[in-house]
Amino acid sequence: MKALNRDTIVAVILLLFCGAFYAASFRIEETTYATIGAEVWPRLILAVMFALSAIYLVQSVRKGPPVAERPSGGFFGRYRNAILCYLLFLAFLLTLDVLGMLLGGIAFVFLALSVLGERSPKMLATHAVVAIVSVGAMWSIFTFALKVILPPGIILSVW
């Protein structure tokens, strides 16, 4: 079987996405008072998007299978930094209730810098200083100057 090119896969995903949302549009409540139902506009958009995705699919099939262009290091090698940053951000979000914005933010910046940058003792210390100073400054500006109550987290609340 010939390898599918990336655009073909994306086009198929988009078509499925349109289908799923179209199905979901039937769960939108129908009102008796509306001149134009709440489901009409999203369905119109989905119809246009479906047609465009179909054109995209045809274009991608015409383009043919990809020329051997596998990136060195594979998928993870190429997108390693972005994937790790997203995972760290996800961890930051999941622990936000416990660590709070200040501690969680510092931990996130420190880990992100250490993942993206060099990990020599000198650079780790630099990353720690950058994390504490930058997040501390931002936290202070928002908390004291802009009077925004940022999530304190369980640890700081207990203190």
Add this chain to the structure above:
Amino acid sequence: MLIENVADAFVAVFELKILGLMALGVLAGLIAGAIPGFTITMAVVLTLPFTFGLSTIEGLSTMIGVFVGGLSGGLMSGILTGIPGTPSSVATTFDGFPMARAGRPGLALGIGVWSSFMGGIISAVLLMTLAPQLARIGLEFGPWDYFALVLFALTITASLAGENLVKGLIAGALGLLVATIGEDDINGVARFNFGTDALKQGFAFLPVLVGLFAFSQLMSDVQDTKSARKPLMEKGAKAVRVEHFAAIRAIAGNWINLIRSSLIGVFTGILPAAGGSISNILAYDQAKKASKRPEKFGTGYSEGIVASEAANNATAGGALITMMALGIPGDIVTAIMLGALLIHDVVPSPSFIGDQPVLAYSIFLAFFLANFLMLGTQAVALRAFLLVTRIPMYMLAGVILAYCAIGVFALHNVEFDIWTLFWFGVLGYTMRVLGFPLAPMILGVVLGDIAEVNLSRAVAISDDLTLFLTRPWSLFFLTIAVFSAIFPWYQKARGRKTWTLLFLPVLFLAIAPPLFMMGGVPRPAVGGILVAAGAWILFSRHRKGWKLEPPEEHEVHLEET
């Protein structure tokens, strides 16, 4: 009336606090604009959370400062290192960098700064005079016309945003779909919330935007470990003294070029979706065509710098004209500005300038003042820029990511907004990797509600759908939407296929009928001129035997400014 409004706005804006905030904004914009990889949009997005606690005029003045500073910041890195800080300054490097290498970096910077300033001032004057007139025209728009205008804005953004029009249109449609999630504005019915309470309110505009744009861009910036660990500019830039007087003399001898380029900038900005990334190239090309010494362009010639820098700063004024008068953003930056206005409970529309003249003219005046502040803070920004360039990109990226989280949380004090930021960050990055332009999606998110509300109003008034084709403004916008959809093919085939010779004259002939339908004297007269011009072009091309001319040197593409 104009003088009264300006005087009232003057009182509102001329406060020490506002001027200080604007100066800070301009400085931040200058530095952000100067850093390659950082865009003006990102600078404006990141400034937005700081403005929540400020009054409307304070917040908007600060953001306008960032906008103006960002447009001028790109020239610093472009001239000193040959790498344009933003796509708005691409054409500046064509002559700015060679001039700097030839030993006149101070003169190149001076010409860039003063051209930016003059372009900004010309566009500020046009903003104050044209926006109320355009708003008056906007009052003629019915819901059919507004709906067609939104379609045109999305089509032209998609057609200019990348090589693949279909991908651009899909992105635009996806943006419109995202805007439908949550409670519908017209009927109050929840849509696509999949049983969750959090989605009932829909996505807040700012987290979506920061995620799609800033988060995904930072991820792209750090994708390559090697370059992420290097200082922002390896080549480095040396401090130079700006040669103000020599620059003013050079520009004074170039005033026709300056005015022409500024006008190109303003009118490019007025066009929905077209921004500084297009205007600087257009103005450069026009300056070269009109020059007595076109062969000197690209060798460090002052005319090239004047054209590019006057045009890109003037674009900001043009984009603000459309946003303030019609409520339709002229480019991505003004789309965010529109979001900022909405956050501050200001809804631009044709009646906005008449209803809230002090606020409207305060925004105009802030734009005017920001250009002066840009001139005053350029020297400080240059020093700060030299310091910032020593920092590696990954450090900035990590810190800014944390800042994004704090900033979007500050909007409504709910964690769901940070989740929105995260998911749209993933989506934005995926779209970038897959080659989908983000500009149409962002515009789709911003314009989705406007499109739906106007479609709903149009259907409520009359179920006759032919009104979309029989009302002059609607027909006008739909016609140019069709031509903007064909534009990518035209651009690719120009100079190679005979049919491209028909594009411009047929466009002229096609937009003339709606102008005739508008009635009165000036618009049919413009329609008549267009018919005459279209016929003349057709006739002259026929006389030349439909001979193809070599294509332009620079293709026009919308990039994230």
